Amino acid sequence: MKKISCLWTGKKAGVQNAKAETRALQTLNVYSSDYGMCIAQKFIEEKTNEIPAAQELLKLMDLKGTIATADALNCQKDTVSAITISKGDYVLALKGNQPLFYEEVRSFFDEEKREGIRKSGKGYKKTLEKEHGGTALREYYITEDVGWYADRKEWDKLKSFGMVHKALRKGEKTEEEYRYYICSIGEDAEEFERAARGHWGVENGLHWHLDFTFRDDKNTSMAKTGAKNLQIMKKIVLSILGLVKESYKLSMKRLRYELSLDYENGVEKMLSMLDIESIKKALESKGKSTEK
Numbered sequence: 001m002k003k004i005s006c007l008w009t010g011k012k013a014g015v016q017n018a019k020a021e022t023r024a025l026q027t028l029n030v031y032s033s034d035y036g037m038c039i040a041q042k043f044i045e046e047k048t049n050e051i052p053a054a055q056e057l058l059k060l061m062d063l064k065g066t067i068a069t070a071d072a073l074n075c076q077k078d079t080v081s082a083i084t085i086s087k088g089d090y091v092l093a094l095k096g097n098q099p100l101f102y103e104e105v106r107s108f109f110d111e112e113k114r115e116g117i118r119k120s121g122k123g124y125k126k127t128l129e130k131e132h133g134g135t136a137l138r139e140y141y142i143t144e145d146v147g148w149y150a151d152r153k154e155w156d157k158l159k160s161f162g163m164v165h166k167a168l169r170k171g172e173k174t175e176e177e178y179r180y181y182i183c184s185i186g187e188d189a190e191e192f193e194r195a196a197r198g199h200w201g202v203e204n205g206l207h208w209h210l211d212f213t214f215r216d217d218k219n220t221s222m223a224k225t226g227a228k229n230l231q232i233m234k235k236i237v238l239s240i241l242g243l244v245k246e247s248y249k250l251s252m253k254r255l256r257y258e259l260s261l262d263y264e265n266g267v268e269k270m271l272s273m274l275d276i277e278s279i280k281k282a283l284e285s286k287g288k289s290t291e292k
Contacts, residue, residue, distance in 0.1 A: 063088025134170035
């Protein structure tokens with residue numbers, strides 16, 4: 001089973017001094033949904049943006065056996081090439097930044113096409129879950145029928161198109177949402193569902209903890225080097241806490257507080273848990289937890 005890695009940009013809140021506002025520190029994170037940790041990052045300089053930064057970072061990584069996911073901003077031909085050069089697969093969201101491509105794929109997934117995929121079985125999966133005070137029905141469609149797309153050869157290793165239909169029912173009201181994807185994976189609804197759902201793990205597993213557990217938005221470090229070093233240290237600490245959290249049976253925030261009461265003894269006890277076998281077991285457990 002391939003691992004899921006999410007490409008996402010996080011932004012540190014801007015802080016102000018007496019003269020002017022300090023520019024927000026932008027960080028591109030590569031997050032492993034299966035292992036629950038940030039595995040790479042790149043700070044985005046002022047005269048560029050996350051698109052070329054992502055392409056530079058991906059080319060440095062070994063993505064063999066990994067599905068890289070990203071939001072629509074990074075659905076770019078050069079980003080796709082960077083992923084495949086690094087021997088990875090991709091499941092990338094498709095939206096209005098590729099307007100013609102988006103409209104063509106959206107029109108392709110009409111009711112007749114969806115019915116055909118449902119009957120085929122392998123390219124279709126349905127889930128039903130309680131969510132936000134209601135019930136969420138999700139339908140996952142993926143097909144290798146890409147021969148109709150005239151520019152398919154411009155997207156390296158493009159193999160399939162995917163669609164997710166979400167219907168959130170609260171009482172008598174139903175909210176519907178449709179998402180579209182380009183993929184290099186085959187017609188496997190289980191794998192497609194893992195990639196589409198796994199991408200959002202970065203919000204709860206990384207960004208939420210940086211903001212809530214570590215109060216990153218309240219960081220007032222003025223020096224860019226200091227702010228960057230703090231980002232690196234917080235992610236290292238978050239990864240370590242994630243490995244030992246189950247042994248303590250505490251929330252991340254509470255675990256940090258408990259350690260602060262007796263740091264010297266607490267951190268010694270915590271680090272003693274991180275032998276090779278314990279780390280391997282914890283990582284394997286995190287990977288299995290993503291399987292449905």
